Structure formats: C-alpha cells, structure tokens
Amino acid sequence: MKNIFFVASSLFLTTALSAQPTVGPTNEPTGSARGTNVSTYNIRNSFEVGYRFRSAGGDVSKFRSDVNFGNGLRVLGSSLAINSRDGKGRFFDELLIHTQGLGNDPYQSATLRVQKNKVYRYDLMWRSNEYFNPAAAIAFGQHLMNTTRQMQDHDLTLFPQSKFQVYGGFSRNTQRGPAWTTANLLDHIGDEVTILAGIRRQQTQYRVGGRAALGAGLKVDVLRGWENFKEDTPYDFYALGANGANLADETTLQRYAKREPYHGNSPFWRVALFRENSNWWAVNGRFTYTDGRRNFVSDESLVGGTAFGPLIRQIVTTGDARRPVATGNLTVSLFPTERFTITNHTAISNVRTDGQANYLEFNTGVLELQRFTFNYFGIRSVSNATDANLAVTKWLTAVAGYQYTNRRIRTVESAAFFGGLADSTVTDQTNNIHSGRLGLRLRPVKSISITLDSEVGRADQPIYPTSDRNYHLLNGRFQYKTKSVLFAMYAKTNYNLNSTSITSFSSRSRSYGADASWNARQNFSIQGGYSKLHTDTLSGIAYFANFRAQTGTYAYLSNIHTGYLTVHSTVAKRVDLLAGFSRVQDVADGVDRNGGSLYQATERPFYYSAETFPMAFSSPMGRVSLRLHERLRWNAAYQYYGYRQSFASLIIPNQGYRAHTGYTSLSWSF
Amino acid sequence: MRFGVRWAVLYLLSLATAMPADNSNFNKELFAGSIACRTCHPDVYATFYRNPHQKTLVDASLTIEKQGCEGCHGPGKAHVDAKGDKSKIFAFSQKQPRQIVDRCLTCHSNTLSRANIRRSDHTRADVVCSSCHSIHKSPTAKSLLAKAQVELCYGCHSNVRAQFSMPFKHRVNEGFMQCSDCHNPHGTNTPTWRGGGRPRMVDQALLNEEPCLKCHTDKRGPFAFEHLAVRVDGCETCHIPHGSPNARLLKRPTAFPLCLECHNGTAGFGSTTSAGVPRQSSSHNMADPRYQNCTSCHVRIHGSNTDGHFLR
Numbered sequence: 001m002k003n004i005f006f007v008a009s010s011l012f013l014t015t016a017l018s019a020q021p022t023v024g025p026t027n028e029p030t031g032s033a034r035g036t037n038v039s040t041y042n043i044r045n046s047f048e049v050g051y052r053f054r055s056a057g058g059d060v061s062k063f064r065s066d067v068n069f070g071n072g073l074r075v076l077g078s079s080l081a082i083n084s085r086d087g088k089g090r091f092f093d094e095l096l097i098h099t100q101g102l103g104n105d106p107y108q109s110a111t112l113r114v115q116k117n118k119v120y121r122y123d124l125m126w127r128s129n130e131y132f133n134p135a136a137a138i139a140f141g142q143h144l145m146n147t148t149r150q151m152q153d154h155d156l157t158l159f160p161q162s163k164f165q166v167y168g169g170f171s172r173n174t175q176r177g178p179a180w181t182t183a184n185l186l187d188h189i190g191d192e193v194t195i196l197a198g199i200r201r202q203q204t205q206y207r208v209g210g211r212a213a214l215g216a217g218l219k220v221d222v223l224r225g226w227e228n229f230k231e232d233t234p235y236d237f238y239a240l241g242a243n244g245a246n247l248a249d250e251t252t253l254q255r256y257a258k259r260e261p262y263h264g265n266s267p268f269w270r271v272a273l274f275r276e277n278s279n280w281w282a283v284n285g286r287f288t289y290t291d292g293r294r295n296f297v298s299d300e301s302l303v304g305g306t307a308f309g310p311l312i313r314q315i316v317t318t319g320d321a322r323r324p325v326a327t328g329n330l331t332v333s334l335f336p337t338e339r340f341t342i343t344n345h346t347a348i349s350n351v352r353t354d355g356q357a358n359y360l361e362f363n364t365g366v367l368e369l370q371r372f373t374f375n376y377f378g379i380r381s382v383s384n385a386t387d388a389n390l391a392v393t394k395w396l397t398a399v400a401g402y403q404y405t406n407r408r409i410r411t412v413e414s415a416a417f418f419g420g421l422a423d424s425t426v427t428d429q430t431n432n433i434h435s436g437r438l439g440l441r442l443r444p445v446k447s448i449s450i451t452l453d454s455e456v457g458r459a460d461q462p463i464y465p466t467s468d469r470n471y472h473l474l475n476g477r478f479q480y481k482t483k484s485v486l487f488a489m490y491a492k493t494n495y496n497l498n499s500t501s502i503t504s505f506s507s508r509s510r511s512y513g514a515d516a517s518w519n520a521r522q523n524f525s526i527q528g529g530y531s532k533l534h535t536d537t538l539s540g541i542a543y544f545a546n547f548r549a550q551t552g553t554y555a556y557l558s559n560i561h562t563g564y565l566t567v568h569s570t571v572a573k574r575v576d577l578l579a580g581f582s583r584v585q586d587v588a589d590g591v592d593r594n595g596g597s598l599y600q601a602t603e604r605p606f607y608y609s610a611e612t613f614p615m616a617f618s619s620p621m622g623r624v625s626l627r628l629h630e631r632l633r634w635n636a637a638y639q640y641y642g643y644r645q646s647f648a649s650l651i652i653p654n655q656g657y658r659a660h661t662g663y664t665s666l667s668w669s670f
Numbered sequence: 671m672r673f674g675v676r677w678a679v680l681y682l683l684s685l686a687t688a689m690p691a692d693n694s695n696f697n698k699e700l701f702a703g704s705i706a707c708r709t710c711h712p713d714v715y716a717t718f719y720r721n722p723h724q725k726t727l728v729d730a731s732l733t734i735e736k737q738g739c740e741g742c743h744g745p746g747k748a749h750v751d752a753k754g755d756k757s758k759i760f761a762f763s764q765k766q767p768r769q770i771v772d773r774c775l776t777c778h779s780n781t782l783s784r785a786n787i788r789r790s791d792h793t794r795a796d797v798v799c800s801s802c803h804s805i806h807k808s809p810t811a812k813s814l815l816a817k818a819q820v821e822l823c824y825g826c827h828s829n830v831r832a833q834f835s836m837p838f839k840h841r842v843n844e845g846f847m848q849c850s851d852c853h854n855p856h857g858t859n860t861p862t863w864r865g866g867g868r869p870r871m872v873d874q875a876l877l878n879e880e881p882c883l884k885c886h887t888d889k890r891g892p893f894a895f896e897h898l899a900v901r902v903d904g905c906e907t908c909h910i911p912h913g914s915p916n917a918r919l920l921k922r923p924t925a926f927p928l929c930l931e932c933h934n935g936t937a938g939f940g941s942t943t944s945a946g947v948p949r950q951s952s953s954h955n956m957a958d959p960r961y962q963n964c965t966s967c968h969v970r971i972h973g974s975n976t977d978g979h980f981l982r
Binding site: 042062065066079081083084085086087088094096098100101107109111113117118127129133135136137138139140142143149151161173175181182183184192201203205211213217219221227229231245246260262264266268270272274275276277279282284286288290292293294296298300315317319320321322323325327329331333338339341343345347349351353355356357359373375377379381383385387389391394397399405407409411413429431433439441443449451453459461462463464465466467468477479486488490492505511513514515529531533537539540541542543544545546547549550551554556558560562564582584586611613615617643651652 | 719720722724725727728729766768772775776777779780782784785786787788789794795796811812825826828829831832833835836837838841844845846859860862864865876877878879884885887888890891892893894895896898899901902903907915916917918920922923924925926927930931932934935936938939940947949950951952953954955956957959960962963965966967969975976978981982
C-alpha cells in the first residue's frame, strides 16, 4: 500500500513540476488506492474529459504556430494498465494504453503495449499533429502551411526473452493539407506568384529481422526493411491576369498548374554483431546499407501575358535520383581494471548520390529549350575515436579522448543542351578534423557532483564559412542533490573561429543557468530556474545591391534570458493547486526599438550594424484540482500566452499576440 | 530447398521456445529466494507484478541467480542473516557507477540500442542506469523511468529546457514528442553527418540518416540536385532543432543573412575549392526587400529534382 501511495504521489509530482506545463491533461490520481483485481489480473484505469477554451487576440496566426490550442470537447488524457498478477495470463500478461488530447487537440497521441511473457510483445504508437505556420517572416507569408501530420509505428517481437527473437514492424507517416508556395514563372530576374499546394505526402516502412545469441556473449542482429515514399502534391492557380510580386514586371498570369509525382523506395539492410556483457571487454560491430531511389515527372504549364503578347509555356521534366548509403561501425571496449575503461570507435560512411533530369520547355508552342543534366555528389568519411576513463579515486574520475575524421566530398555536374556533349565540372574537397576531449568528474560527498568538460577541435578544410574550423567547448556543472532539495548550476561556452584572408566567421555562444527544487513535504513543492543563452556571430558576406557588388560584415547578437517557477500544493488532501510562470526574453543589445525598422533600403550599410531581434514570450498558468469523490476529480486550468516583439520591418511584420487558454474537466480513475 | 528452410525455421523456433537453462556455476546456498525478501520489503513485493522484472520470477527455466530480487541484487542469504546489512548484498545505492552498468548489462545487453552504452557520454559522466530508471518506484508505465522522460532530461540539461521554452520549438513540453525520438540516452554510433565529436547522443534514424528525416520525410531525398549543406553538415547548418525565437527553427530571424553567411564566394570553401560557395547573382538587388526572402524563389531549398538552383 505504501508503494501505491508513492507511485501515486510521484505521478502527481511529475506533472506538478513540469517546466512549462501546457494546460492539460491533469493526469492526477483521484484516489489513494489505484487498481482493482479481476480474476488473475490487476486493472488500473483513468481518463479525463473536458472542454478546452481559447481566446486569442493580435496575430492569431502566430499563436497557432506557437501554441495552437483551440476550443472544444476532448479526452484530455487517459490510461489503462492491466497486469497479470501471476505472470501467466492466457492471452497477455501486460496491456498498457495511454492517450493524450484525443478528439480535438492539435497534439494527439496514443500508445499501446501488449505482451505475453516469453511469447510476444507488441508496441503501437500513433501521433497526430495539426501544424499551422504562417511563415510571415519567410517569403512574406507566401509559404503558409496548414497541414496534419500523422505517424504510426507498430512493432512486434516474438519470443522476447529468448535467445532467438524475431521482430517486425510497420510505420507510416502522412502529411496532408493546404499550403501556399511560390513559383518563379516568367523570367529570370524573378517574378514569383503565390500558388496553392494541396500537400499529399506519405512514407511507409516495413521491416523484419531477428536476433540470436551465438554463445560466448555474442549476439547477432539482422534487419531487413523497405521504405516507400510518394508525394503527389498538386499546385494550382487561377486568376484574371494577376501580377506577380515583382511590380516592375509587366507579365501577368491567368492559369498555372503543376503536377510532379515523386515516388521511390529505399530498401535497407542492417547487420550487427555485438557483445556488451563482459567484465573485461566488449565489442559492437554494425553494418548498414540503404539503396534510395526516387523517380519523378513534372509537368508545369501556365497561361499568361507579357508586354509583347500572350504567353503559353509548358515545362516537362523527367528523371530519377539514386542514393546508396553504406555505413560501418566498430567499437571495441576494454576494461583492464575495475577503474579503467578504454574504448575505440571506428566509423565509415559512404554516401553516393547521382541523378539525372531531362528538361523540356515549350514556349508559346515552340520547343525553346532542351537540357539534360546529371549530378553526382559523394561523401566518404572515416572517423576514429579513442576514449579513456580512469577512476582515480572513488570521488575523482578523469576522462580523455581523441577523435580524427577524414571526409572527402566529390561532385560532378554535367549539362548538355539540345543533345550536345555534356560539359562536366568535377570538384573535390577533403577535410581533416582533429578533436580532443578532457574532463573531470568530482564527487567529494554523495550529495555533490561536479562535472568539467572541454573539447578542442581543428578542421583544415571545412566546407562552409560557418562550419566548425577552430573551435573549443567548455562545460561545467555543479549539482547538490538530496532527497528533498536539488540545486544545480551550469556554464557552457562554444566558440568557433573560421577565418580566411578575405572573410571571417566567428561564432560565440555562452549559456549559464541555475535550477533549484524543493519538495518540502508531500503536499508542497517548488521548482524554479534561470538560463541565459548568449550568441554573437560575425561573418563576412557578399551581395549585390543596385547591380553593384558589396562586401561587408554581418553581425548577429542574441541575449536570451529564460526563467520558470512552479509551485504545487495540496490543501487538506482534497484540493491540489498548481501555479507556474515561464518567460523567455531576448534583450539583444538592450535597446527596445519598439516597432522600429532595423533595415534601411540603401545600397551598402544596411548589414553593418549588429542585427538584433528583441522579443518576449511569457506564459503564466494556474490549475486547481478538487477531489469530489475517491475516484472523481474536477479540474480547471488557465494559461496565458503572450508574445511581443520589439522589431518590425518590411519583411518581418509585427506578430505580437495575447491568448487566454484553459480547460475544465472531470477525471475519473481507479 | 524448401524442405530445408522449413526445418531450419522449426529448429530456430524450438530453440526459442525451449530456451535451455543456464548452467553457469553458482552456490545455491548463498541464495535466500525472493520470498524471503518479502518479509522486510512487503511494499516492493506486493506490486512487483506491475514491474517488467516480474518475468524473471515466473520464468521457471531461469536459474535462481537470475530470478526475482536476487537476479539483480545478488545472493541475499548473508544480507538476511545480517538483518538487512546493505554491505552484504548488491545494493545499487552503495555501488560505483561502473558496477551498476555492469550489473544491468548482465541481462540488458541483448538489445542493439544499448550496444554503445560503454562509450556514451552519459556513462562517461557517471550518469548510469539508476540515474534515470527507478526499478521499484517508477511512476511511468513503460521503461521504469524515475520521472516523465522530459523532466529527467531537463534535470541536467537546463539549457535544453530553455530552448524548448522558445516560441518556436518541437512539441516536447506538449507531450507530442520525447527526447528519445531523436536521442539515444544509451549511446550512439558516430553520425554520418558533420565530424568531430558532435553531435553527441543523436540517434541515427532510418539506419544512417539524421533523426529529423524520420518525421520530415520529404526532405530526405534523394534528389537529382541536393543542397550540400543538408547532407554534409546536417540540418543544424540552418536550423536549431530544439527551439528558436525564429520561424521554422531557423538560426536567424530572416533568410538572407542565413544564406549569405555561406554564399559569399570566398575561396577555399564549398566543394568547388577555387570559387567558394556560390555567391548570389548580380540580378539580385538586395536593397529591394523582395530579394531578401531568398526562399520566395528558391522554394526547394532542401533539394530539387528539376533545378540546380532549387527554383522549382
């Protein structure tokens, strides 16, 4: 009985101490004793049904992008657990079901586990996400999305406790819904038009495998799978002579349609041999191979007009793309003494992507352009890492490691017009990365632990000006933990310098923070924390303004402060109260521009000053849960979301909003 | 041939169902049996049927050293005789991190997902099995976690908690996703993207891909024209995966600096070592805001089948 109390209270505290809890589900036990016995099974069940409300003002689209809770009745959460008490159930020994947000929430999920000891184990996870994104700061809002993504994973293992197991699975991931996108239509200088896209994507995966114990602790695991992907998104536009976004362009569009079915499959293999349960050595070898293929056809047609008359244009593209990927990993670990561990890990990866496309363009009934293009893109990387871990004393452990990576990238680009000979461009790049790690773990007394970590890395030929080249990381963490009190502090820095004689890139990020929690009694707890995330980058950029080449330096500065506080209390064993507050604020350089534009549409200097984007996102919340009966509770919760930004420009509109959300519900459980 | 396959399948099935008893050497007299534990630990014993480890209690084919309480805590007779002396039994709270890992791996080493646990950052930081799992007092239905998964991770990774509090974030706090959707807390193989020691503990999805592509299936390709950034340095080149103040988890609030930081034509970068990452065309007038949203025209920025500049 004592354990039941503990489990119930732990479950409660788990919910109560959420960092930034969302409103619902309440997920609290309603009674002291949970579970009832039926035959040889024990059954526990709970569900919460309620009405969620929302009232939002300001930029509701931004709110939907960030939070997206709406109005309506729903099953906020439910769980069912049936356990065989003697472990010898006829059809199953354990059945677990857990759901969240079913009916109407933007984030819905359901999990199921059924298993019978020694015979089978089946797991199902189903998730659905209503995704809305106005993309106001991206492409002037022309890339809005309002889609539903649903994912399901089924996994079945036969003989799960045996030395020989068979397993299989099925996964499906679909994304459907309306979206806007843009098409660059009529000329090369750019005149894009917003068009409607009915997104239809589906990925399906089948897999089957087995694992067996070979003796001497060695196990082998073999997996074979097939992944199919298809996208059949239609794009359409109808209007009576619409102009594009480029007002200087006189071309108009009356009708546009594009169909581009994109189908393919990626069969894969994985073979692994491993041994981990030894006192003095362990080995883990893994090989994978995936052969990805995609075939595509696109037919894009439009009817419009230019200053010189009507325009009818059709573009047809056919082709395919292929990407075989092979990887190999081998880890060997040695434990020569109780205190010393050394591991060596070798990884090899080979990615080859090649594809061809045949491009045909008809312009007002005349074959205007025919082009054949071929692309090859290969990445081969070899990496070796060695790590040593030495427990110097019971309270001091030292960690050291070194990793070397060699990566070669090769591309071949060929293009031929009107059936002529292909003109190929071959490029090559090899990068060597050396990185070393050093760390200490200190535990002077049982309640205190101190962790210090560092990493230094050098790359001789990074692919991008922003890639890691000359970097170092420093991490430190202090923790004091007892049964009722936790106090932790951390500091992390990550500096990267990637400069050449012409341009430079430096990135510095630092974060500091502290968290504390106090579980004073079973009926009172408080938890809070603060973090500061600092980022400043400096990079060389080159661009054209009014047909004149410009070079300069771009600086970006972000100083984000985050904090949260959560208090939970139980009053007279009948009323549970929860209050919380969280806030994220980017103070940038400390200047509140209050809606002022950051950009000046002049030729040169508009990148020079440091760009900052001060904003604040806060969310106070409260919840009361009242026990009406041993098995019945009434819950009510409120959560406010407020977003405010202190910048705006022609390309980033002000997206501030305020939203009041909450729910009232009844939860029943035993 | 078919006959042979049938016999092979039947043989393997018989192996699976028979599962012969382990013949390892041990002294039975050192064991007290799980019933003896009930005397002093009735709360643990009463609800042990909810614990996945109950399997070891009801499996008659297991030897006593692998059954029930003593399967994990070792021989208990001396502990009973000493009236509960913790030093006479394998008490996890009294052991060094390495000893705890070794003990759990005695049984839990048969899964490939735990095959890198010895070299994982968690193990190296003395974060071992009992740091996250509560065997007897777990409030979670699966995996015997000591807390809800996200709270466990936030307990140490405060900066990640801060990232998931941003306006734009993956829906972890909302319960739609979990940290383990992308990370393997038991250790991972070296990723096929980037280089050096990072990213750490990021699990490879679809065998050898970034975990982002597990859900964002349309970005996986292959495409006839790949954006090299996606495959070489990974999605983190442009995105902050946990959370960001910027739309679509981008590193910058607007598109043009994000693109121009790489596309500046500086020699020595990119696959074309002499010309650098291609700079923008002279037809782009960056003084005109219309050109500052690069993805307005370069709509297929993750990869395209029909255009090397990702225009369609």
